[in-house]
Amino acid sequence: MEKGASEPDPSHQRNGVVGVLYGEFTDTLNDRVRYSVSLTESALTIQMISSSPGRTKVVFNLTDCVGCRAYRGPDSADVGAYFTAYFYPFKRRWMSAGVARQRVEQCFRVALVQDPLANLQEAERWARAIRDASARQAPRRDGVVYMEVRRPCRVMILVNPLSGRGQALQLFTGHIQGMLTEAAVPYTLVITEHQNHARELVKKADLSQCDALVIMSGDGLLFEVINGLMEREDWQEAIQTPLGILPGGSGNALAASVHHYSQSPPAWNEELLLSCGFMLCKGLVGSLDLVSIHLASRQRLFSFLSLAWGFVADVDIESEKYRHVGAIRFLMGTLVRLASLRVYQGRLAYLPINEEPKLPKGSIKANHPPSTPQHPSLCASLPCRLIPNTSPNQNSRHNHTSTNSNHNTITNSSNNAITTKRPETQSDGKSRAPVDSLLPGLDQPVPESWTVVKEEEFVLVLAIYQSHLAEDLWTVPGATADDGTIHLFYVTAGISRPALLRLFLAMEKGAHLACGCPHLVYEKVKALRLEPISPQGMITVDGEMVEYGPVQAQIQPGLARLIYG
Structure with missing residues (x-):
């Protein structure tokens, strides 16, 4: 065994840092290049061994490590074994400002003895230790329970x-x-x-x-x-x-x-x-918060992103024709819709987050019973195709005859048709869905604690529960995945086309609320009701078009689970 290989590093212990592993290994391409490798609970430190001063030293944070594997080389005559650690640290972008995660791998050859099995066992020990240590160093944020x-x-x-x-x-x-x-x-x-x-x-x-x-x-x-x-x-x-x-x-x-x-x-x-x-x-x-949404046909949906009516919904659906150009489709759709800006008549009411009646400019306390049109539809069902990861490249050879995009019309089925007053129950008494205790029936007036917006002409209404509406639209800078809040925006009639365009351009940097636009209103709410009066229009839930008519929604805090750092 080479001197100092796979032993605890005394220098780390002297400095109060517990050394997990220390070893000396060679480069995978050149046996004459040797490295000293130190693994602690938080980092993998690699230093080239040479007689010259100022030896190259690289430290990898285990927070950036996704895994490590050990293996034998392709040459059966090679007695050595190998282990490779995979990191995705933040590095400066090539020829642009800022940083982004970029892949880096570090590979070492283990040839401590002439026994191939012993060398492989040593490589596996290092790989296992790096995996275990990196698992304990996931990028957690303060204040978030994971x-x-x-x-x-x-x-x-x-x-x-x-x-x-x-x-x-x-x-x-x-x-x-x-x-x-x-x-x-x-x-x-x-x-x-x-x-x-x-x-x-x-x-x-x-x-x-x-x-x-x-x-x-x-x-x-x-x-x-x-x-x-x-x-x-x-x-x-x-x-x-x-x-x-x-x-x-x-x-x-x-x-x-x-x-x-x-x-x-x-x-x-x-x-x-x-x-x-x-x-x-x-x-x-x-x-992850979800929002329970009730439609006039008594269909109930669960949303993770947004409920939109007016300009935002129009752009989302009408820009489908530009899908082939990618994310720029929304900019194209925005410009087209700005050229013929629409104003919609309707009623909007909401329950503020503090549950106290709040009367912003142009708002009153009042009740407006809605109409309840019916729009039944059917739900398709076909068998699935499962492809194990042993041969993923075969996927591209399958033919897909569907011409529909991922924006699909929401459909109804007997399984999700429920009343707005009480959730459907099973024979054992268990509820099929969480109770929306803040929502009256759509045929009932909203409670007195709700705020009813006086204006009845809107350019858009957007209820959103995440920070972004698109990759380049930072709509709610302060939002989190589980803040228990519906972030309600609405724009009233009278806004000019240039002013509306400025709002969306400012949204790219999350600066739209600082524009001082008198037609833009932002409220944090727990529940809302929207009653369109205009006979034609579009309503979307998470970008999907739903039936047009009265709709109401309530936050269901922390109902789902989301993988995020």
Whole structure:
């Protein structure tokens, strides 16, 4: 055995730092290059061994490590073994400002003795020690209570191959597949084939065989998954399944929000995907608020992102025709809609977060019973296709005949048709869904503690519960995934086209509330009701178009679980 190899480092102990492992190894390409390697509870330190002063020293924070593996070399005559650690530290972007996570691997050759098995055992000892230490150094944020996905975890990854510009599957194989291998995360890949495929799948899936559900798509596929989980008889347990998001669509609002919550520098496109993949590999789980939404037809939906009426909903749906250009579709849709700006008539009421009547400018306390139109629809169901991760590249050979995008029309079924007063119960008395204690029936007036907005002409109404509405729209700078708040924005009639455009441009940096726009109102609420009066319009939930008519919503704090750092 080489001198000092795989022994505790006395220098670390003298300085009050407990040394986990110390060893001397060679470079994988050149046996003449040797390194001293020190592993502590928080870092892996690598120093080149040479006779010259000022030896090169590199320190890797184990917070940035996703995994480490040990293995034999390809040459059977090689008695040495190897271990490779995988890091994703923040490094300066190439030819641009700022930093982003970038992949770095550190590989060492272990040839302490002439016994190949002994060398492999030593490499495995180091790999195991690095994995264990990095698991204890996940990037936790102060004030957030985390759980951890069980290790090794079993993940089901659902990919919509038509989302965004139709590149979700290629993005997965090009960026995420390797990360999961490095982190030793086993997964099953599911390619969705039609609208509501994911919804039907998770309604019937054996979730005991799955430690997490991960969506590689835009926000629409996660909407399907959440509502499928909430339609199960065992919804209480099912909705506790940790959910992960990998951006593969156009908007990617939740992915941008998750990245923001990790307190990382801003990221877009592949950098955002890498950040979300890194958080998935680290496996920290926090709470996620959901919002229970009731439609006039008595259909009940569960939302994780937003409820929109007017300008935002129009842009989201009408920009579908520009989906092939990616995220820029929203800018194109915004410019088109600004050219023929619409004003909608309707009534808006909300329960402020402090439950006290609050009368902002233009608001009164009043009650307006809504109308209750009916819009029944049907829910499609087809079998799924499961693809294990042993041959993921085969996915691209499948033909997808569906022409629908990941923005699907929300449909109704007997399983989710409920009354607005009492949740449906099973034979054993268990509730099929959480009770919305703050909401009266849609045919009843709102309570006196609610605020009713006097204005009846709106350009937009947006209720959002995450920080971002899209990758480049930082809508609620102070939001968190579990703040128990619906962040309500509305813009009243009378705003000019240039002023509305300035608001959305300012939203890219989260500065829209500082614009001093008299037509923009922002409130933190627990519940709301929207009653459109204009005969035509669009309402969206998480970017998906729902039936047009009266709608009300209530926050359900911490109902779901989300993987984020």
